[in-house]
Amino acid sequence: MPTLLAFPAWRDNPYLNLLYLAPRGAGWDVQGTTAYEELVKRTRGLGRGDVLHVHWTQPICQTAPDEATARERLETFVDTVTSARASGVRLVWTVHNTLPHETAYRDLEIELAERLGELADTVIQLNSHTVEAVADEYALPVGKVVTLPHASYTGIYPESVTRRQAREHLGVPLLSPTIGFVGQIRPYKGITTLLAAAEVLGSQVEDLTLLLAGKTRDDVLPEIDRHLPRDVRTVRHHDFLSDAEMSVWFSAADVMVFPYARVLNSGSLLLAATLGRPCVLPREPHLVAEFGDESWVSFYRPSGDVVQNLAGAVRRALVSSRRTGHDAASYARRYTPYAMSRDFLRILDGGSPLGPTSGEQGPPSAEQGPTSAEQGPTSDEQVAASA
Template identity: 45%
Template structure:
């Protein structure tokens, strides 16, 4: 970005401080003169939005804090009314609004109808809809129609440089008390019902029942005591598991991936997979559900394998067994390098900075006028649809 620009503020919601994705995306915009601030609750969003002025931007990410933390369905609908009025007010004042579509709907959903209505309001009112997965409009079609002329595709960045250099596999396995030649399968992340860990455990039991070698499970991430007890009860007798049921500090994440032969993410609902990008950062092959949009997006990558959702346990067991027989190779390493380089944090962040510059008006622009449907830009007006 060249020249000197007026300092505009980007209000990020929700801005969780420990989320590396948000930090990576803001790299180039910060360097280009944008000031970032963030809030995490709906009440704080309403308050902070009142301080925005013409030329500033509100960037909405995960929508769950808007409605899904309401105490009742009536409160959720009331929050939707408040939020809709907030969007109209922002547009009247010349504040631009971006919505990044991370999920089809929040994973933990209490008020489905209100959430669908919220998605439709966003699709109508925001100035830009940022998508990462190319198939996002199709995946969301049953929820809302995303306006084609306001969609901007910017890929999910890799996590290169975020977590530091990974140790060698031998060093990582020593740190976790593993033998150098143990076959290992990793699940890392918050342990929640929608993440399908039960399917992985059933697949491990299926391998045992078939008489196949049973890999050591590496399970790392925060979990309730109830979830921990369920996991321990579901493990086959004699199966080895290295577990750490708590938040994994950034400095230790490379150890878990370096120790793993394979990362398995048996999600039951997924649009974008940050876990896949994290695995790629450490050259760890991945198993994902064979959602059509995921196969379409990542099916050409030899380090991404898929299990059949129609028969998840048997399919996952087979994919794990086959994947663990495939040795690492220089060719596979080069494919990881190519994938990570194409979506390096700075490259993706620069594309995001271009989007902010496109939307942030220069001196003399008229504030947008609120309408039932948001203003539609003519096709081709974007500086670079990415």
């Protein structure tokens, strides 16, 4: 059976594990690595009919100690992939972010994206407006682009705790209006904006609680401490969460807030929907185009007085959170993990994805290229890798 080499492939990344379910079941030998050197070595060992599937590009150039080494890595990678394609290896690139969120060599990263677009046999976009969203940085080859929406996590994360049980576990009063941020806590995720907005909101909403949970770098933690909102109950956990712990933190919140800077896709958004929690996102054109009709997604303007804008959007979302939480859970059932994996397998096999079945209406099936209404640019986390 053919080999699929995924890069970078972290064993505990839920999105990757779900995506490759159907290919593994169909007999594909799914392998992976997270190291650049191993990527080059193993790509050279691929043969006709095999697939190299590139996801997040940050480890190729951005982990280099200096720009000269980053340039060398880029050229070696491109030469290696070019040679592999001449031997019958296919390249699939999934665009998770416009650019890596923390970029030391920006120009090289843009060049890498352009070269990947040129070399790829198929470019997968999770958000159907990715072509427009990345156009300010680089152009994606429209004729190669396929839309494969990010599925929910239905059936994956345990839903064994009630809202009451989750709040008792975390020490949150049952009737306290509660907003949450769960995922790796990093500067690009707009965490200080969230803290400032929570302080504003605390003066308007009685007995407000803020939940913060996720791995936090040692150099970021002092900044969090300095900006903690006054007069707001804050419950924190600055480390990785197990799947069960993740469910507790989401279930304890009324509204999840993700004020990411230049977010393209967010796995956290889909996890929130899976656990029936409405979300607040920045009003980016591609996000509005994708989720603007969903009652469980609210938007704030990421310009002007951003703190006040965010506080206002969260306050409004809290008012309707019980109703929109049910809408979020309904959305999550429309496109399930195995449906996504099945569609990815059809892409690998050269066919057209089936899309949602009759019982899975919602996110569109994967389509080759944009529709006539999506031609060209018209107009920033991910999701960590993945959230």
